[in-house]
Amino acid sequence: MVSIIGRSTTTLLLALSTRRNLFLSASTFASLAVSVSPFTAAAVTSPSSRYKSTLCLCTADETTSASSSSSCAAAPLSTDTNTQRTMTNDLNTGYLSAADAAALDAELMSTPGFCLEQLMELAGLAVAEAVYNVVVGDAGTTTTGEEKKKHVLLVCGPGNNGGDGLVAARHLVHFGLAATIVYPKHSTKPHFINLVKQCEDLGIPILDTIPMEVSEERFDGIVDAIFGFSFSGIPREPYATAIANMIELQQQHKSILISVDVPSGWDVNHGGDDSTNEFKLQSLRPDVLISLTVPKLFAKYFHGRHFIGGRFLPPAMAEKYGIRKTKSKVQAATSESEDWAAQYQAYLEEKEVASEVNRDHIDLSNTADVSETEEESWTVQYAKYCEEKERDLFG
Numbered sequence: 279m280v281s282i283i284g285r286s287t288t289t290l291l292l293a294l295s296t297r298r299n300l301f302l303s304a305s306t307f308a309s310l311a312v313s314v315s316p317f318t319a320a321a322v323t324s325p326s327s328r329y330k331s332t333l334c335l336c337t338a339d340e341t342t343s344a345s346s347s348s349s350c351a352a353a354p355l356s357t358d359t360n361t362q363r364t365m366t367n368d369l370n371t372g373y374l375s376a377a378d379a380a381a382l383d384a385e386l387m388s389t390p391g392f393c394l395e396q397l398m399e400l401a402g403l404a405v406a407e408a409v410y411n412v413v414v415g416d417a418g419t420t421t422t423g424e425e426k427k428k429h430v431l432l433v434c435g436p437g438n439n440g441g442d443g444l445v446a447a448r449h450l451v452h453f454g455l456a457a458t459i460v461y462p463k464h465s466t467k468p469h470f471i472n473l474v475k476q477c478e479d480l481g482i483p484i485l486d487t488i489p490m491e492v493s494e495e496r497f498d499g500i501v502d503a504i505f506g507f508s509f510s511g512i513p514r515e516p517y518a519t520a521i522a523n524m525i526e527l528q529q530q531h532k533s534i535l536i537s538v539d540v541p542s543g544w545d546v547n548h549g550g551d552d553s554t555n556e557f558k559l560q561s562l563r564p565d566v567l568i569s570l571t572v573p574k575l576f577a578k579y580f581h582g583r584h585f586i587g588g589r590f591l592p593p594a595m596a597e598k599y600g601i602r603k604t605k606s607k608v609q610a611a612t613s614e615s616e617d618w619a620a621q622y623q624a625y626l627e628e629k630e631v632a633s634e635v636n637r638d639h640i641d642l643s644n645t646a647d648v649s650e651t652e653e654e655s656w657t658v659q660y661a662k663y664c665e666e667k668e669r670d671l672f673g
């Protein structure tokens with residue numbers, strides 16, 4: 279896909295540079311080529327390896343554990359002895375306790391110098407990729423024409439888990455889905471204010487509570503981005519109600535419930551089924567879990583589709599935290615919009631033919647059989663046609 283876009287864009291730019299009356303600059307085209315490709319993080323060309331760098335999918339029992347060889351004195355790592363299962367690819371996967379996850383997060387922002395905004399963008403993009411895969415399907419075709427767009431509800435909490443949801447909403451809209459955000463308590467941090475503004479600029483509705491009326495929109499997917507690894511205790515309002523509402527929508531509307539990093543309300547170390555978890559009776563049963571960086575300990579109790587996204591660990595840090603190199607079954611997480619690539623390619627071919635016709639036409643005009651007025655008229659018409667076609671393709 280990436281190579282197709284690169285080649286096609288170059289071809290079109292070359293073609294356009296020879297023409298008048300077209301308004302898109304090279305930089306505009308470059309950014310369009312990126313923005314219309316849903317999965318820009320995947321800079322690989324073969325479909326099978328397309329998303330290996332950012333996202334993988336495995337079931338809970340296919341992930342393997344972190345070892346206890348951490349040298350991080352402040353946050354000792356937990357051990358686990360699960361056996362490895364189906365193995366097709368090398369990946370760094372393991373389970374982290376809540377304390378380990380927080381320490382790792384802090385260290386990512388110090389030693390390798392990742393900033394929070396950068397990590398959150400990568401995490402949110404990975405979430406959007408997985409949600410797209412789950413809601414739209416492996417075929418990777420977005421709805422077109424008269425068909426209703428898939429609609430995703432993103433319920434965002436007060437911390438960075440909520441930030442991942444805000445970022446994911448933006449990417450999902452660029453992927454061609456409809457999104458609605460529920461954000462009961464807005465953070466006053468500048469980056470979060472910007473994330474909200476970016477979503478508003480895309481026309482994404484941002485609500486305080488989940489719309490529960492039967493007559494209201496049915497959501498194909500619900501993204502639980504309320505609490506991540508810093509959650510503890512029992513959910514307080516307004517989040518307790520939001521969690522109950524998500525459960526109701528999942529059950530009554532058959533919406534796919536997708537949790538980001540941790541199912542909200544679950545004990546990060548012990549999970550939703552553990553007897554120590556007081557919230558267990560009302561707890562979420564997500565259909566899908568998207569672990570960020572590394573699954574947390576509770577993930578041992580999760581039995582559904584399990585994605586791992588936002589993989590930004592340098593090898594030395596993985597080693598320090600005892601996240602050993604393991605193997606896990608991987609499926610291609612998502613597919614690019616083949617429709618768009620095909621349409622774009624067809625347009626380029628059409629344009630190539632039209633250019634040849636144009637050259638013939640100009641040659642003819644030199645014979646004085648065709649008047650100057652007619653030639654100008656053809657050129658203007660052709661430019662208008664290209665402009666219209668590109669507007670259709672690029673929105």
Ligand SMILES: NC(=O)C1=CN([C@@H]2O[C@H](COP(=O)(O)OP(=O)(O)OC[C@H]3O[C@@H](n4cnc5c(N)ncnc54)[C@H](O)[C@@H]3O)[C@@H](O)[C@H]2O)[C@@H](O)CC1
Binds near residue numbers: 439440504
């Ligand atoms: N390195 C990583 O893996 C990254 C993690 N990110 C995300 O950041 C998350 C962690 O973010 P944060 O540390 O901000 O924490 P969370 O987003 O997990 O939640 C913290 C917020 O929840 C509130 N809270 C905690 N317990 C509560 C309760 N019982 N009832 C009501 N409110 C409660 C806290 O007051 C705080 O406002 C991760 O799970 C992940 O989603 C990404 O944004 C960036 C990269």
Ligand SMILES: [K+]
Binds near residue numbers: 502504539
């Ligand atoms: K969550």
